[in-house]
Amino acid sequence: MRVVSLVPSLTEAVAASAPGVLVGATDWCSHPADLDVVRIGGTKNPKTERIVRLAPDLVLANEEENREPDLAALREAGLEVLVTEVRDVPGAFRELERVVTACGAPARPRWLDEAEAAWSRLPVHRARTTAVVPVWRRPWMVLGRDTFAGDVLARLGVDNVYAAHPERYPRIPLQELWDAAPDLVVLPDEPYRFTADDGPEAFAGTPCALVSGRHLTWYGPSLTEAPDIIGAALRAARR
Structure with a gap:
């Protein structure tokens, strides 16, 4: 089995579940750190000719991460x-099982069981917090409806204040974000790298x-530790 991944999340999942099958991955596939495969460009601008030359048995993609014209060219x-x-956590588990099975994983990976267990143990949060979640600035863009991160x-x-917005990633003027008066602003470090010096001052x-965009x-596999890591960042901000 020879696999090319156009999605950093799936690259990490396949590398952990079916070692050796990946022959290509995007420039943004940063986990595992020692992944030694051919780099085929970005998620939005993959070098399709290079992918074809790798002659993979399967190319992994995502309807949000990748552009349909690129996928059509590969087909x-x-x-x-x-x-x-x-679009949500349960859907992630279903799709991850589908992916690792298609990539020839000999058995359901242990990390997937551990991730499902971690999310099933979460308490019911009766005290809720409202938040806006910028994912870009210049222009400001936030999480809208039906997003995995929102779930x-x-x-x-x-x-999420904008969970009912008709767009999944709406552009919202900064003043409107202010007017929404959220309890909290959640600033991930990807796809835009918000830092303590770039974001909170607005x-x-x-x-x-400030949260880990990867989590x-x-x-x-990052889903296993995501509840603890994201939860800790949220609690620190609320103090």
Whole structure:
């Protein structure tokens, strides 16, 4: 089995579940750190000719991460493309099992059982916190409806102010974000790398939680530790 992954989350999952099958991955596939495969460009601009030359048995993609024209070009070249769709935590578990099975994993990986167990143990959060969740600035963009990261936060007691917005990643002027008066602003370090010096100053007076984008937005082995890591960042911001 030869696999190319166009999704950092899936790269991490396959590397942990079926070692040796990955032959290509994007430039953004940073986990595991010692992954030694051909790099095929970005998630939005993969080098399709390079992928075709690798002659993979399967290309892994995601309906949100990757562009349909690129996937169509790969299919036209005769490659099989598995496209995942992940909008919530249970959906992530279902898709991850589908992916690792398709990649020839000999058994259901232990980390997947551990991740499901970690999320099933979460308490019911009766005291809720409202938040806006910027994912980009210049222009400001936030989490809207039906996002995996939004579901992660909801399960940790945080209600996204823009969860009912008609767009999944709406552009919202900064003044409108202020007017929403959230209890909290959640600032991930990807896809835009918000830091203590780039983000919180725009929301002076509102608690800001700087969180790991990998644990907030990736679905893979990072799901095992995500409840604890994201939960700790949220608790620190609320103090």
